[in-house]
Amino acid sequence: xxxxxxxxxxxxxxxxxxxxxxxxxxxxxxxxxxxxxxxxxxxxxxxxxxxxxxxxxxxxxxxxxxxxxxxxxxxxxxxxxxxxxxxxxxxxxxxxxxxxxxxxxxxxxxxxxxxxxxxxxxxxxxxxxxxxxxxxxxxxxxxxxxxxxxxxxxxxxxxxxxxxxxxxxxxxxxxxxxxxxxxxxxxxxxxxxxxxxxxxxxxxxxxxxxxxxxxxxxxxxxxxxxxxxxxxxxxxxxxxxxxxxxxxxxxxxxxxxxxxxxxxxx
Amino acid sequence: xxxxxxxxxxxxxxxxxxxxxxxxxxxxxxxxxxxxxxxxxxxxxxxxxxxxxxxxxxxxxxxxxxxxxxxxxxxxxxxxxxxxxxxxxxxxxxxxxxxxxxxxxxxxxxxxxxxxxxxxxxxxxxxxxxxxxxxxxxxxxxxxxxxxxxxxxxxxxxxxxxxxxxxxxxxxxxxxxxxxxxxxxxxxxxxxxxxxxxxxxxxxxxxxxxxxxxxxxxxxxxxxxxxxxxxxxxxxxxxxxxxxxxxxxxxxxxxxxxxxxxxxxxxxxxxxxxxxxxxxxxxxxxxxxxxxxxxxxxxxxxxx
Ligand SMILES: Nc1ncnc2c1ncn2[C@@H]1O[C@H](COP(=O)(O)OP(=O)(O)O)[C@@H](O)[C@H]1O
Ligand SMILES: [Mg+2]
Numbered sequence: 001x002x003x004x005x006x007x008x009x010x011x012x013x014x015x016x017x018x019x020x021x022x023x024x025x026x027x028x029x030x031x032x033x034x035x036x037x038x039x040x041x042x043x044x045x046x047x048x049x050x051x052x053x054x055x056x057x058x059x060x061x062x063x064x065x066x067x068x069x070x071x072x073x074x075x076x077x078x079x080x081x082x083x084x085x086x087x088x089x090x091x092x093x094x095x096x097x098x099x100x101x102x103x104x105x106x107x108x109x110x111x112x113x114x115x116x117x118x119x120x121x122x123x124x125x126x127x128x129x130x131x132x133x134x135x136x137x138x139x140x141x142x143x144x145x146x147x148x149x150x151x152x153x154x155x156x157x158x159x160x161x162x163x164x165x166x167x168x169x170x171x172x173x174x175x176x177x178x179x180x181x182x183x184x185x186x187x188x189x190x191x192x193x194x195x196x197x198x199x200x201x202x203x204x205x206x207x208x209x210x211x212x213x214x215x216x217x218x219x220x221x222x223x224x225x226x227x228x229x230x231x232x233x234x235x236x237x238x239x240x241x242x243x244x245x246x247x248x249x250x251x252x253x254x255x256x257x258x259x260x261x262x263x264x265x266x
Numbered sequence: 267x268x269x270x271x272x273x274x275x276x277x278x279x280x281x282x283x284x285x286x287x288x289x290x291x292x293x294x295x296x297x298x299x300x301x302x303x304x305x306x307x308x309x310x311x312x313x314x315x316x317x318x319x320x321x322x323x324x325x326x327x328x329x330x331x332x333x334x335x336x337x338x339x340x341x342x343x344x345x346x347x348x349x350x351x352x353x354x355x356x357x358x359x360x361x362x363x364x365x366x367x368x369x370x371x372x373x374x375x376x377x378x379x380x381x382x383x384x385x386x387x388x389x390x391x392x393x394x395x396x397x398x399x400x401x402x403x404x405x406x407x408x409x410x411x412x413x414x415x416x417x418x419x420x421x422x423x424x425x426x427x428x429x430x431x432x433x434x435x436x437x438x439x440x441x442x443x444x445x446x447x448x449x450x451x452x453x454x455x456x457x458x459x460x461x462x463x464x465x466x467x468x469x470x471x472x473x474x475x476x477x478x479x480x481x482x483x484x485x486x487x488x489x490x491x492x493x494x495x496x497x498x499x500x501x502x503x504x505x506x507x508x509x510x511x512x513x514x515x516x517x518x519x520x521x522x523x524x525x526x527x528x529x530x531x532x533x534x535x536x537x538x539x540x541x542x543x544x545x546x547x548x549x550x551x552x553x554x555x556x557x558x559x560x561x562x563x564x565x566x567x568x569x570x
Pocket of ligand 2 (some may be wrong): 309310425426
């Protein structure tokens with residue numbers, strides 16, 4: 001049952017098949033509980049939509065010619081992207097740490113960058129599934145053709161990537177699910193709520209309008225909204241730039257953690 | 267020839283705890299090697315450093331000549347580890363788990379027939395579609411072994427694979443590791459069952475408190491410890507004379523166990539001494555030392 005040592009495998013400098021396998025495994029993981037990972041977020045967002053459209057449709061008019069429900073949809077889609085990209089990486093990592101099966105990944109000849117790419121890409125796939133499903137359901141409320149589809153897609157991918165990386169960092173740091181829940185409740189939720197999902201920051205008092213400009217999530221939502229309406233609170237180039245910068249910073253931290261094995265390789 | 271595993275001056279500190287205090291040794295290719303020692307000796311820590319799960323605080327480990335940190339890809343490609351704890355990914359079936367693990371090591375469909383063979387050999391074929399959650403402890407242990415072998419590593423480490431496993435499965439696992447060894451794999455086994463190491467291993471290292479206490483061929487081990495045991499059933503009213511009393515290592519009512527050093531303490535002297543003290547010896551039984559006895563001697567304490 002022995003075989004000569006695979007010299008090609010020994011000399012390999014990259015492990016694309018290993019990376020692809022990890023990516024596929026992460027995608028299958030969320031698909032196997034699709035009710036929780038895709039369906040539930042869509043239902044939550046639709047409930048928000050129903051409630052807020054009912055209460056606010058007649059009262060708020062954010063941009064000329066854009067009704068409140070239309071305004072709300074991109075915000076809700078982006079909020080779901082944010083929460084689900086974060087949840088995918090963080091819960092997978094924390095769970096395999098707690099269950100102990102992370103060792104099977106750590107035994108493998110995969111570099112920090114390869115692990116990073118696989119996890120982040122799978123989270124982007126989940127965020128895209130949720131976004132697409134929600135967009136389709138939103139169409140039943142108001143058909144919303146994309147005015148700048150490239151901007152919308154870029155913001156989708158960049159924002160999902162940012163949150164996936166943030167989820168990796170949180171997953172590395174968390175010792176139990178309580179820690180993740182705390183991170184989600186005290187950081188992700190407030191920052192995404194306060195970033196203009198339900199309102200335009202121009203309608204805020206001056207102080208809060210300025211404060212919002214330091215919230216990277218604001219740019220994710222604003223830039224995404226630009227993709228729908230061709231107008232937004234900040235210039236699209238700013239939004240793209242800020243989110244890329246945020247991604248680069250977070251990736252630096254996450255890669256360094258993975259490389260040194262912080263809290264993973266004790 | 268390159269050593270299968272080379273451990274050089276390896277240290278590990280967990281805060282104030284000095285778990286490994288500079289351990290060095292080598293394991294040759296094709297060896298069946300036993301790593302023994304009481305709980306907390308540092309065996310798993312050393313294995314985990316070799317596998318890349320734990321970073322050493324000092325020193326180096328290489329697998330088939332590849333440094334486990336600097337050349338982690340070929341080092342990990344050459345190594346299969348069966349972890350001490352039973353751990354698994356609850357989302358997947360047994361077969362999927364093995365295919366995924368093979369994928370991590372860069373093996374695709376070409377590895378599938380080998381995976382089927384492993385399932386067959388480890389008696390898991392019936393359960394290969396089942397979620398691993400539904401398997402018994404012993405079966406999960408076998409899945410762990412299959413997982414360590416998916417990429418056909420030349421070096422295989424099993425960290426207490428038989429702990430808490432029933433006798434029959436223990437026997438099956440012994441047989442399986444013997445076959446792997448016969449097929450040319452280097453096997454490293456840690457175990458609490460000394461008779462297991464005695465029966466399987468060609469060489470044995472004994473660790474205690476983060477240090478290497480001994481490293482020898484199994485046979486030499488037994489030969490180099492020149493003592494044997496004499497078990498006596500006695501009756502009579504006397505007191506055991508001090509010269510004999512100092513040899514007693516266990517006592518149970520009318521039974522005495524004495525530890526005799528070869529060429530120094532003679533059985534005849536003991537029997538004469540007891541008779542002179544007024545005892546009648548009703549039964550005599552001698553026993554060669556087992557690894558367990560040597561282990562106790564080297565580590566100064568039994569394994570708790
Ligand atoms: N992650 C850890 N943090 C702190 N101490 C640890 C850790 N892992 C092991 N130890 C300690 O290191 C020592 C060696 O443990 P281990 O290598 O598991 O021993 P063995 O496998 O020989 O039973 C023990 O005292 C153990 O408590
Ligand atoms: Mg151990």
